[in-house]
Amino acid sequence: MEKEEKIVAVLFAMAILSLGVAYVTFFQSDDGSISNGALQLNEQSAIGDLVYFEGTILNKKYTFTGDHLLLSVDHDDNVVTVFTPNNKGAEDIYNRVNENDLVRIQGTLDEYQNELEVVVQNKNDVTVL
Helix, strand or coil, rough: CCCCHHHHHHHHHHHHHHHHHHHHHHHECCCCCCCCCEEEEECCCCCCCCEEEEEEEEEECCCCCCCCCEEEEEEEEEEEEEEEEEHHHHHHHHCCCCCEEEEEEEEEEEECCCCCEEEHHHHHHHCCC
């Protein structure tokens, strides 16, 4: 191998390693899936934050008007209300999940009647684990 070829090989290896480090650092979440900017739900989470959490479904029901889905989920000994609008996959989620299922939920933190809730924007944002 000539000197120029060795330099090109070293630069190529450095570029590949740099991309690998960037991927692991910026695009890998705790569970190994690619993160889309959602933060783990905690006491410091603010209204409007895109959050995720895991918990056990305690209750599922439709609202009296609008056929929106409400889930009560046990997360770290707190009950989190999860709201799914009827046009964002409420029926599909209702059919996929059951009480006592362990789920991972992603959505936007919001407030309704002075209570915090997570609003789901897509049927794929609720995953049974």
